[in-house]
Amino acid sequence: MSKPGKGLISTSRTETQCITTMNLLMKAGKKADQGLVNAAKWHARNLWQEISDLAVIDCKNMNAGEIADFSAFLISLSHSIQALREQAATVGNNDLAASFANIHSNLESTIGLHMAAPNFAGIYNQMKGAS
Amino acid sequence: MAKPGKGIISTSRVEVLNITTMNLLMRNPDNPSRALLSAARRHAASLHGLISELSALIDPKKMDDGELSDLVAYLITLDALLDSLKEQAATIGSPELEFTYKDAGNALRSFVQGLKSVDLDFAGIYTGMVGTVE
Numbered sequence: 001m002s003k004p005g006k007g008l009i010s011t012s013r014t015e016t017q018c019i020t021t022m023n024l025l026m027k028a029g030k031k032a033d034q035g036l037v038n039a040a041k042w043h044a045r046n047l048w049q050e051i052s053d054l055a056v057i058d059c060k061n062m063n064a065g066e067i068a069d070f071s072a073f074l075i076s077l078s079h080s081i082q083a084l085r086e087q088a089a090t091v092g093n094n095d096l097a098a099s100f101a102n103i104h105s106n107l108e109s110t111i112g113l114h115m116a117a118p119n120f121a122g123i124y125n126q127m128k129g130a131s
Numbered sequence: 132m133a134k135p136g137k138g139i140i141s142t143s144r145v146e147v148l149n150i151t152t153m154n155l156l157m158r159n160p161d162n163p164s165r166a167l168l169s170a171a172r173r174h175a176a177s178l179h180g181l182i183s184e185l186s187a188l189i190d191p192k193k194m195d196d197g198e199l200s201d202l203v204a205y206l207i208t209l210d211a212l213l214d215s216l217k218e219q220a221a222t223i224g225s226p227e228l229e230f231t232y233k234d235a236g237n238a239l240r241s242f243v244q245g246l247k248s249v250d251l252d253f254a255g256i257y258t259g260m261v262g263t264v265e
Contacts, residue, residue: 016146016147017208020146020212024208024212027215033261033262034261034262035207035261036208036211038261039205040208042200042201042204042260043208046201
């Protein structure tokens with residue numbers, strides 16, 4: 001992997017907390033305790049913030065390998081957030097489902113900002129299979 | 132996310148190894164791979180060791196409310212995770228792993244109790260997030 005940059009590292013850490021907590025909530029089902037639900041909300045809040053910070057990553061200073069890493073990270077993250085939203089809906093927590101939907105919108109906006117850089121847009125679109 | 136501190140970062144990395152390895156063992160719980168079991172024992176011991184070191188790495192008095200909330204959310208998730216890993220260890224029939232995760236959970240809860248007794252700000256945020264009144 002190329003140098004992922006501080007933004008990706010901190011986002012990945014928070015992502016892991018979200019994934020772990022949502023998996024634990026799924027396992028607990030209706031027996032989930034309030035503490036774990038509140039922890040999930042806090043982790044989701046952090047993820048929203050970390051994704052906002054991704055906007056400051058400067059693709060112009062990245063080589064093709066680094067942009068490919070960044071693109072793959074963003075694609076995985078987008079799918080991961082959608083899965084988290086589905087899990088929140090499955091456990092019947094509308095607040096959390098709305099949070100993850102909001103995080104996904106935030107990510108799409110961030111990707112939209114990076115699309116202004118032609119070197120990013122080319123590699124990202126190719127990886128997504130978009131024309 | 133606020134600054135989580137070195138302790139949380141290193142623990143989180145080892146957490147992922149424990150989750151991955153235990154999930155792989157759960158794919159064939161009746162005939163677990165010996166190598167995977169050895170790896171799981173190593174990861175579990177590492178996680179236990181890192182949890183035991185948290186008190187030396189984390190000083191809640193230097194944290195603001197946001198950082199304390201991060202710490203509390205992390206501790207709640209980690210506690211539930213250790214319980215889940217312990218259940219997985221029981222499912223694959225490894226009393227040794229089960230004991231390590233149980234002991235790690237006890238160490239974590241002792242750490243939390245210690246923080247609650249020495250730091251009122253931490254105690255308030257922890258109690259608020261857990262949703263219990265003491």
